Amino acid sequence: MDTQHDCANCPAYNKANLIKLGLNLDNIDYVIALAGNPNTGKSTVFNNLTGLHQHTGNWPGKTVSRAEGGYSYDEKRYKVVDLPGTYSLLSTSTDEEVARDFILFGQPDVTVIVVDATRIERNLNLVLQILELTKRAVLCLNLMDEAERNHLEIDVRGLSKELGVPVIPCVARKMEGIPELLQAIKEVADGEFICRPPQIKSHSKKLNHAIASLSEKLLDSYPGLPNAKWVAMRLLEGDNSIIEAVRSGELGNLNEIQPGVQA
Amino acid sequence: MSNNRTKGEDIIAAANSARWELGTNYHDSLIESIYGEASRISRNTVKQKGDKQAYSFDLKIDKIVTSRWLGFPIMFILLALVFWITVSGANYPSGLLASLLIDTLHPMLKDLATTIHMPWWLSGVLIDGAYLSMAWVIAVMLPPMAIFFPIFTLLEDLGYLPRVAFNMDNLFRKAGAHGKQALTMSMGFGCNAAGVVAARVIDSPRERLIAIITNNFSLCNGRWPTQILIATIFIGSLVPAKIAGLVSAGAVVTVALLGIFFSLAVSWGLSKTVLKGEASSFSLELPPYRPPQVLQTLYTSLIDRTMIVLWRAVVFAVPAGIIIWLVANIHVGDLSLAEYFIEWSNPFALVFGLNGVILLAYIIAIPANEIVIPTVLMLTVLSTGMSDIGAGSGVMFETDSIGNTASILHAGGWTLLTGINLMLFSLLHNPCSTTIMTIYKETRSVKWTLVSTFLPILLGLIVTFFTTQVWYLFHG
Numbered sequence: 001m002d003t004q005h006d007c008a009n010c011p012a013y014n015k016a017n018l019i020k021l022g023l024n025l026d027n028i029d030y031v032i033a034l035a036g037n038p039n040t041g042k043s044t045v046f047n048n049l050t051g052l053h054q055h056t057g058n059w060p061g062k063t064v065s066r067a068e069g070g071y072s073y074d075e076k077r078y079k080v081v082d083l084p085g086t087y088s089l090l091s092t093s094t095d096e097e098v099a100r101d102f103i104l105f106g107q108p109d110v111t112v113i114v115v116d117a118t119r120i121e122r123n124l125n126l127v128l129q130i131l132e133l134t135k136r137a138v139l140c141l142n143l144m145d146e147a148e149r150n151h152l153e154i155d156v157r158g159l160s161k162e163l164g165v166p167v168i169p170c171v172a173r174k175m176e177g178i179p180e181l182l183q184a185i186k187e188v189a190d191g192e193f194i195c196r197p198p199q200i201k202s203h204s205k206k207l208n209h210a211i212a213s214l215s216e217k218l219l220d221s222y223p224g225l226p227n228a229k230w231v232a233m234r235l236l237e238g239d240n241s242i243i244e245a246v247r248s249g250e251l252g253n254l255n256e257i258q259p260g261v262q263a
Numbered sequence: 264m265s266n267n268r269t270k271g272e273d274i275i276a277a278a279n280s281a282r283w284e285l286g287t288n289y290h291d292s293l294i295e296s297i298y299g300e301a302s303r304i305s306r307n308t309v310k311q312k313g314d315k316q317a318y319s320f321d322l323k324i325d326k327i328v329t330s331r332w333l334g335f336p337i338m339f340i341l342l343a344l345v346f347w348i349t350v351s352g353a354n355y356p357s358g359l360l361a362s363l364l365i366d367t368l369h370p371m372l373k374d375l376a377t378t379i380h381m382p383w384w385l386s387g388v389l390i391d392g393a394y395l396s397m398a399w400v401i402a403v404m405l406p407p408m409a410i411f412f413p414i415f416t417l418l419e420d421l422g423y424l425p426r427v428a429f430n431m432d433n434l435f436r437k438a439g440a441h442g443k444q445a446l447t448m449s450m451g452f453g454c455n456a457a458g459v460v461a462a463r464v465i466d467s468p469r470e471r472l473i474a475i476i477t478n479n480f481s482l483c484n485g486r487w488p489t490q491i492l493i494a495t496i497f498i499g500s501l502v503p504a505k506i507a508g509l510v511s512a513g514a515v516v517t518v519a520l521l522g523i524f525f526s527l528a529v530s531w532g533l534s535k536t537v538l539k540g541e542a543s544s545f546s547l548e549l550p551p552y553r554p555p556q557v558l559q560t561l562y563t564s565l566i567d568r569t570m571i572v573l574w575r576a577v578v579f580a581v582p583a584g585i586i587i588w589l590v591a592n593i594h595v596g597d598l599s600l601a602e603y604f605i606e607w608s609n610p611f612a613l614v615f616g617l618n619g620v621i622l623l624a625y626i627i628a629i630p631a632n633e634i635v636i637p638t639v640l641m642l643t644v645l646s647t648g649m650s651d652i653g654a655g656s657g658v659m660f661e662t663d664s665i666g667n668t669a670s671i672l673h674a675g676g677w678t679l680l681t682g683i684n685l686m687l688f689s690l691l692h693n694p695c696s697t698t699i700m701t702i703y704k705e706t707r708s709v710k711w712t713l714v715s716t717f718l719p720i721l722l723g724l725i726v727t728f729f730t731t732q733v734w735y736l737f738h739g
Contacts, residue, residue, distance in 0.1 A: 154309050204285075207285060243275055246271045246274055
């Protein structure tokens with residue numbers, strides 16, 4: 001890690017300098033959502049980026065509503081929204097709804113998914129669900145020090161290939177990996193990096209067919225809808241809030257407020 | 264838009280018919296495919312080198328702090344330790360702040376008011392009412408909060424709270440409530456409004472409502488000073504001075520435990536009657552112990568938590584101070600408004616081992632529990648006509664020492680019974696106005712807000728009534 005500290009001291013390394021904006025959210029270029037399982041360190045990442053002091057605690061469920069803050073990096077201004085930690089986006093508790101609605105209706109430019117490096121398999125369940133919702137994501141592989149302590153060897157490049165999004169190993173409590181994370185967020189936000197998340201298919205052909213035909217119908221009515229497949233799945237599930245969004249036409253507004261480059 | 268609407272209905276209809284065709288195991292098959300994919304990716308990218316030795320230390324600690332026999336004693340000892348540090352550490356800075364804000368600054372302000380010929384009622388309302396109540400709240404609240412919040416936050420950072428939840432889970436489940444209620448209850452020890460908001464982590468609306476209604480049984484930060492002061496005066500004074508601090512802390516812990524008991528009992532009662540249902544199961548992660556970040560914790564808990572709570576208290580204390588001054592100084596005939604209420608409610612209050620002063624203090628202190636004790640003192644002086652103590656009628660004052668406070672209360676006819684009942688009533692009464700507002704915001708229900716408000720008062724009256732009757736049985 002010593003080499004990294006040396007690099008971090010070099011002015012060339014920091015030329016794109018992070019400026020913490022705190023609560024100053026004027027003239028925002030990009031909106032960043034912070035999502036992830038409970039107790040993975042989302043609020044710590046949030047504090048590192050924004051310079052705010054959102055309360056952190058070592059227990060799942062600390063953040064129940066969303067907090068907002070800002071930072072500026074490489075001459076662009078970012079707004080960060082810290083979402084409640086959830087294990088999935090499929091059930092309907094209030095905290096999960098807050099997280100899901102923001103990723104779906106708030107249409108963040110980049111969703112940063114904070115993952116506990118010591119519990120990758122369980123965390124991936126949420127990651128895959130989020131990648132159904134949005135294609136533009138960065139995986140922040142946090143708590144790498146604990147993974148090392150636990151003798152876990154993680155193939156970061158392989159993980160990035162499998163998920164089709166940048167994967168950045170971090171130790172947020174010690175600010176390690178934050179510069180790389182900022183760069184990755186920037187590249188996804190301005191379209192330099194194009195994410196290609198996997199398409200999950202069920203084993204049931206009947207289901208795959210139903211989802212395909214329904215997404216086609218959705219795309220007919222709402223061209224450019226970014227997450228038609230996910231909406232189709234939720235409709236099949238009978239998710240009331242999504243049915244309501246389709247009925248009221250709120251869904252149709254989604255593609256209009258999509259700034260930046262479409263992946 | 265209307266075009267969208269019909270298109271929307273088409274899509275919903277298509278989804279409905281497809282759902283019928285797919286049958287009921289659709290949801291499972293979808294989740295299965297996600298889990299399958301997650302496990303495949305993690306198999307390909309994560310390797311375990313050697314054994315998992317690193318966690319064995321965590322496991323050893325967990326075996327002790329969550330063990331069947333040691334879990335609860337360790338919890339109580341930690342709790343007592345936190346209070347003891349808070350009680351003994353807060354005394355000196357509190358006195359210092361009081362002598363600065365009240366003994367020094369207050370007379371200076373009064374002198375200033377006289378020099379600029381401020382009318383007596385204006386200087387009364389502003390300096391004896393608003394300023395003094397604010398000064399009291401700062402003197403009484405700031406030191407304990409500045410000690411209590413950081414210690415509590417350090418425990419939280421370390422990862423102890425989920426262990427508390429783990430220990431309590433079984434009890435809450437037996438009471439028909441959600442195990443996570445142990446977490447919201449712990450948050451309530453800091454601030455009930457925060458505890459009510461924290462109940463969002465509970466998925467089931469039934470269990471969430473139970474957690475919200477019972478959160479008030481967690482003694483909050485605004486009530487700790489009352490408990491500590493009364494315990495020191497009436498219970499600590501019964502034993503030799505050497506162990507008085509410990510005994511007082513023990514009395515406060517007892518009241519806090521009583522609160523946990525009521526939390527469980529009321530949860531049980533609700534889940535057997537109006538909020539019937541089975542407790543839902545959940546999986547609670549016990550996160551690894553992490554060394555707390557001491558400096559950051561201090562900063563966060565001091566600047567964010569302490570200052571925010573203190574600011575709120577000050578905001579509520581200022582108008583309350585004005586009201587206290589007014590009811591004590593507006594006379595109808597021979598008596599002030601306060602004296603009318605105290606005389607009128609005294610017979611009723613005595614049945615519960617309280618007195619009219621305490622009842623009026625609690626009505627005035629609905630906005631913020633912190634100002635109960637200063638209000639009680641001021642009203643006691645007023646109603647017993649002790650004109651030589653304090654700064655005169657209608658002035659909330661800090662007395663020089665706890666012994667001085669004791670002599671005022673004894674002169675006002677207070678006994679050990681009054682002290683015990685005040686501690687009980689301080690545990691069991693309506694939540695403060697902020698909490699009530701938060702409950703309404705979270706539940707969106709007038710009915711449940713009213714239940715959360717009045718249920719604790721009812722319980723408080725029942726408990727103090729029985730305590731009083733039992734007391735008279737032995738001391739009558």
